[in-house]
Amino acid sequence: MSEPRVIYWFRTDLRLHDSPALQAALDLDPATLWPIFTWDPHYVYRARGGLNRWQFLLDCQNDLSHAITRLNAKSKLFVLREAPQTLLPKLFKAWNVTHLVFEKDTDAYARERDEVVTRAAQEAGVEVIVRSGRTLWDSDQVVARNNGKPTMSISQLQAAGAKVGSIPRPIPAPSRLPDPGEMTLDFEQDPPVVQPDLNSDRRAESDTGYGQIAGPKGDFAIETMEELGFPSATTPHRGGESIALKRLGDIVDNHTYTATFEKPKTNPAQFEPQATTLLSPFLHFGALSVREFYWRVQDVVDSYPGKASSPPTSLTGQLLFRDMYFAAQAALGSVFAQTARNPCCRFIPWHLPSKRDPDTGLITGEYHVDSEQADAWFRRWKAGVTGFPWIDALMRQLRQEGWIHHLGRHSVACFLTRGGCYVDWERGCEVFEELLLDHEPACNAGNWQWLSCTAFFAQYYRCYSPTAFGQSWDKNGDFVRRWVPELKHLEAKYIYEPWTAPIQNQRRAGVRITGDGLTRREAGTYPKPMFDFAKQKAVCMSAMKKAYEIGLHGDDKAVLDGSWRSLFPSPDMADVTGESESGAEGRAGKNREVSTRGKRHASEASSQDGSKKQMRLSFGKQGRECHASK
DNA sequence: TTGCTGGTTGTCTAG
DNA sequence: GCTAGACAACCAGCA
Numbered sequence: 001m002s003e004p005r006v007i008y009w010f011r012t013d014l015r016l017h018d019s020p021a022l023q024a025a026l027d028l029d030p031a032t033l034w035p036i037f038t039w040d041p042h043y044v045y046r047a048r049g050g051l052n053r054w055q056f057l058l059d060c061q062n063d064l065s066h067a068i069t070r071l072n073a074k075s076k077l078f079v080l081r082e083a084p085q086t087l088l089p090k091l092f093k094a095w096n097v098t099h100l101v102f103e104k105d106t107d108a109y110a111r112e113r114d115e116v117v118t119r120a121a122q123e124a125g126v127e128v129i130v131r132s133g134r135t136l137w138d139s140d141q142v143v144a145r146n147n148g149k150p151t152m153s154i155s156q157l158q159a160a161g162a163k164v165g166s167i168p169r170p171i172p173a174p175s176r177l178p179d180p181g182e183m184t185l186d187f188e189q190d191p192p193v194v195q196p197d198l199n200s201d202r203r204a205e206s207d208t209g210y211g212q213i214a215g216p217k218g219d220f221a222i223e224t225m226e227e228l229g230f231p232s233a234t235t236p237h238r239g240g241e242s243i244a245l246k247r248l249g250d251i252v253d254n255h256t257y258t259a260t261f262e263k264p265k266t267n268p269a270q271f272e273p274q275a276t277t278l279l280s281p282f283l284h285f286g287a288l289s290v291r292e293f294y295w296r297v298q299d300v301v302d303s304y305p306g307k308a309s310s311p312p313t314s315l316t317g318q319l320l321f322r323d324m325y326f327a328a329q330a331a332l333g334s335v336f337a338q339t340a341r342n343p344c345c346r347f348i349p350w351h352l353p354s355k356r357d358p359d360t361g362l363i364t365g366e367y368h369v370d371s372e373q374a375d376a377w378f379r380r381w382k383a384g385v386t387g388f389p390w391i392d393a394l395m396r397q398l399r400q401e402g403w404i405h406h407l408g409r410h411s412v413a414c415f416l417t418r419g420g421c422y423v424d425w426e427r428g429c430e431v432f433e434e435l436l437l438d439h440e441p442a443c444n445a446g447n448w449q450w451l452s453c454t455a456f457f458a459q460y461y462r463c464y465s466p467t468a469f470g471q472s473w474d475k476n477g478d479f480v481r482r483w484v485p486e487l488k489h490l491e492a493k494y495i496y497e498p499w500t501a502p503i504q505n506q507r508r509a510g511v512r513i514t515g516d517g518l519t520r521r522e523a524g525t526y527p528k529p530m531f532d533f534a535k536q537k538a539v540c541m542s543a544m545k546k547a548y549e550i551g552l553h554g555d556d557k558a559v560l561d562g563s564w565r566s567l568f569p570s571p572d573m574a575d576v577t578g579e580s581e582s583g584a585e586g587r588a589g590k591n592r593e594v595s596t597r598g599k600r601h602a603s604e605a606s607s608q609d610g611s612k613k614q615m616r617l618s619f620g621k622q623g624r625e626c627h628a629s630k
Numbered sequence: 631t632t633g634c635t636g637g638t639t640g641t642c643t644a645g
Numbered sequence: 646g647c648t649a650g651a652c653a654a655c656c657a658g659c660a
Binding site for chain 1: 652653654655656657658
């Protein structure tokens with residue numbers, strides 16, 4: 001056999017430290033190794049990405065590229081601008097490749113992509129080597145050890161993980177890299193499918209990213225924000241493996257912080273510096289290995305003389321949650337990120353339900369406006385002008401910096417869904433997908449399901465207050481003053497409920513509480529709250545109770561064919577099927593009706609069926625992993 | 631089958 | 646300022 005000529009395909013593993021896949025490539029002792037990154041149109045056009053996350057990705061790529069060049073002056077991260085499914089088969093031939101090596105990626109799209117690429121490699125006689133390194137344990141093995149079921153609790157994850165084996169220790173970064181070979185491009189570029197472009201409204205200029213496979217100068221350079229048509233990012237958080245390792249080092253040097261960390265006790269209102277590690281964006285891009293993170297922390301915990309915290313609240317516990325969501329996604333595939341067809345996700349007839357592609361059954365990113373009022377609430381939530389300063393501060397920090405504290409995410413997610421607006425969690429999930437630096441499809445969908453009490457968590461009566469919760473952490477409202485400068489000079493006793501401030505106090509603080517935040521917002525004003533929270537909380541709670549009693553899940557026939565309407569008191573309220581346009585107009589203000597009529601309906605149903613468990617409808621068992629036995 | 635316990639991260643009020 | 650208990654009541658796992 002000829003000497004190995006290896007393509008190492010970087011994807012969500014933009015690092016040199018602790019990369020089992022890169023080590024596997026080097027173990028081949030190749031004569032030639034091309035470190036490449038394919039600029040994949042799927043992520044550029046079909047996944048939502050805000051400016052801040054694009055910048056963070058480019059930071060990670062640049063840092064990795066410099067690190068590669070430090071090991072071999074002839075090498076760097078070579079970026080090729082074409083979909084990997086079409087590009088790699090051409091490269092196999094053009095570069096006379098013998099091996100393709102990459103880290104396993106269990107995201108729904110990534111699996112499909114990698115299957116296509118792997119088949120093409122096999123047809124070209126190229127050996128494919130894949131190693132797991134993105135999670136503590138291989139997610140597919142976790143699922144297998146969880147009886148093929150998605151991991152829906154930390155205890156399930158821990159039990160399955162223990163059966164898979166011990167978490168591998170990190171391996172060192174390589175000390176040398178082989179030369180890259182010739183990089184002839186004697187083939188045509190397959191142009192990307194540009195439409196639909198979910199990121200078009202963020203581009204200030206036209207996207208020239210696909211002008212040439214090797215970039216505008218033909219040197220396989222890393223993309224720039226200008227090349228992609230994006231204006232500058234606004235986040236102060238920068239990416240790259242070197243920053244990640246420095247930050248991790250600083251964290252574990254503080255033994256007390258590392259060993260006694262308890263997530264629920266960290267302050268969501270703390271800023272500059274934040275109360276948590278801010279390492280999640282690095283995990284997302286693979287600029288930091290999760291196993292490296294785990295063992296660096298665990299070693300501190302093991303040697304800590306005092307009482308250390310333990311999972312799930314400890315630092316390593318946070319990583320377990322990440323693995324739990326990854327394994328749940330690995331088991332369920334694409335439907336994990338939506339209600340429809342997801343057997344583990346409860347059906348709640350939220351406002352603003354998603355439209356679905358009738359062919360694939362997957363949500364399209366568009367939604368039905370079943371209530372103009374709910375749509376206005378959603379737009380105000382998204383823009384950070386709800387009139388609730390705690391919520392608005394968080395949403396503005398998210399938009400500006402791409403990061404908010406986990407408990408802040410809880411606050412705004414609860415507020416949008418079961419604890420305020422009664423808007424579909426998929427709407428919030430999409431906004432987070434766009435804005436979060438650390439957006440991880442599995443964790444984002446899982447956390448939205450958790451907070452909306454549709455999966456993982458069920459205590460819907462525990463509801464975050466948009467006023468009291470922030471106040472309990474930050475009595476003076478410094479966090480609000482930082483992000484909602486309109487209220488900067490308001491007295492602390494009014495800062496979380498500015499509408500209660502007498503007009504003289506508003507005048508003294510230089511602010512007037514008026515308007516809806518969306519139309520004709522005048523300088524020196526802050527909007528009125530968009531609803532009476534106590535009332536709206538009661539409406540939501542009652543509606544949740546009703547939906548729990550009915551007990552539908554995303555894969556129930558009644559959910560998929562729209563017949564769920566006959567089971568709910570207000571049958572025209574919302575539509576998760578997305579296939580019917582009926583009932584999509586103007587039903588604002590019916591929430592209260594839902595809650596009061598819901599009680600009657602529930603009691604009728606109970607008396608007919610005898611028990612709540614029997615009330616759960618069961619239509620076909622295929623694919624049921626979470627509630628088939630009910 | 632029944633009953634109990636625990637579940638990363640709620641709020642409010644009385645004492 | 647702190648704590649305990651009420652609020653209203655979910656699910657999964659286990660004995």
